[in-house]
Amino acid sequence: MQRQFFEMPTLIVARDLLGKRLVRLAGEQRVAGYIVETEAYRGEEDLGCHAHAGLTPRTRIMYGLPGYAYIYFTYGMHWMLNFVTEAPSFPAAVLIRAIVASEGLEFIASRRNGQPPRSWTNGPAKICRAMEINGALNGADLCAENSQLFVEKGKDIPDSFVTTTPRVGLKNVVEPWKSIPWRFVSTLPHHLLSEAT
DNA sequence: AGCACGATTAACT
DNA sequence: GTTAATCGTGCTC
Numbered sequence: 001m002q003r004q005f006f007e008m009p010t011l012i013v014a015r016d017l018l019g020k021r022l023v024r025l026a027g028e029q030r031v032a033g034y035i036v037e038t039e040a041y042r043g044e045e046d047l048g049c050h051a052h053a054g055l056t057p058r059t060r061i062m063y064g065l066p067g068y069a070y071i072y073f074t075y076g077m078h079w080m081l082n083f084v085t086e087a088p089s090f091p092a093a094v095l096i097r098a099i100v101a102s103e104g105l106e107f108i109a110s111r112r113n114g115q116p117p118r119s120w121t122n123g124p125a126k127i128c129r130a131m132e133i134n135g136a137l138n139g140a141d142l143c144a145e146n147s148q149l150f151v152e153k154g155k156d157i158p159d160s161f162v163t164t165t166p167r168v169g170l171k172n173v174v175e176p177w178k179s180i181p182w183r184f185v186s187t188l189p190h191h192l193l194s195e196a197t
Numbered sequence: 198a199g200c201a202c203g204a205t206t207a208a209c210t
Numbered sequence: 211g212t213t214a215a216t217c218g219t220g221c222t223c
Contacts, residue, residue, distance in 0.1 A: 049204090050204080053219085053220065053221090057219090058220085072204085072218090073218060073219095074203055074205070074217090075216070075217080076203090076215070076217035077205080077206080077217080078203095078206070082204085095204055097204085114207095115207090123206070124205075125205050125206065126205090126206075129206095167204070168204070168205095169204050169205070172202080173204095
């Protein structure tokens with residue numbers, strides 16, 4: 001996807017990322033999967049968004065150009081992958097919450113040892129663990145020619161297979177941010193994702 | 198300088 | 211359904 005895709009309003013980007021292919025090049029290894037769950041975080045007004053604290057060392061990437069990776073560490077052990085959206089003057093990003101693995105399955109399996117395929121990448125930190133995504137990729141340009149992390153066109157998901165719900169894990173966030181339906185989930189059967197569009 | 202908590206996960210009961 | 215693991219971040223003192 002080109003920069004102009006990520007420049008669009010965050011809710012549109014979050015919706016349209018469903019079905020697209022997340023690709024990670026780890027050395028010679030290509031690892032990929034279809035995005036099936038996202039969440040939108042937009043602006044300092046959004047009390048669920050890290051940018052509610054303003055411009056800090058942690059949030060500076062969200063105050064930069066769209067199409068860059070905002071990757072942060074939480075719970076003392078987990079990495080989370082986000083894509084920066086909209087103009088630099090408006091801090092916003094889309095959290096990638098789940099993908100269906102399609103390439104590099106052996107690589108993923110080895111990094112998710114002991115877990116069944118169903119549990120490989122069905123959570124934001126699981127994706128990062130499975131694809132070797134960490135702080136070293138924070139600030140990476142997804143639109144650069146030789147990027148190790150980028151998004152490709154995949155399978156278009158019809159509106160009839162898209163569900164929205166409140167965002168996950170915002171336990172102590174006040175309304176309306178706690179319940180605003182900015183989580184996007186693809187309900188398309190996983191086996192249909194691998195077909196050509 | 199200290200502290201409460203988190204855009205979670207895996208392993209329990 | 212419950213809970214420990216584990217530490218960077220941002221806020222208060």
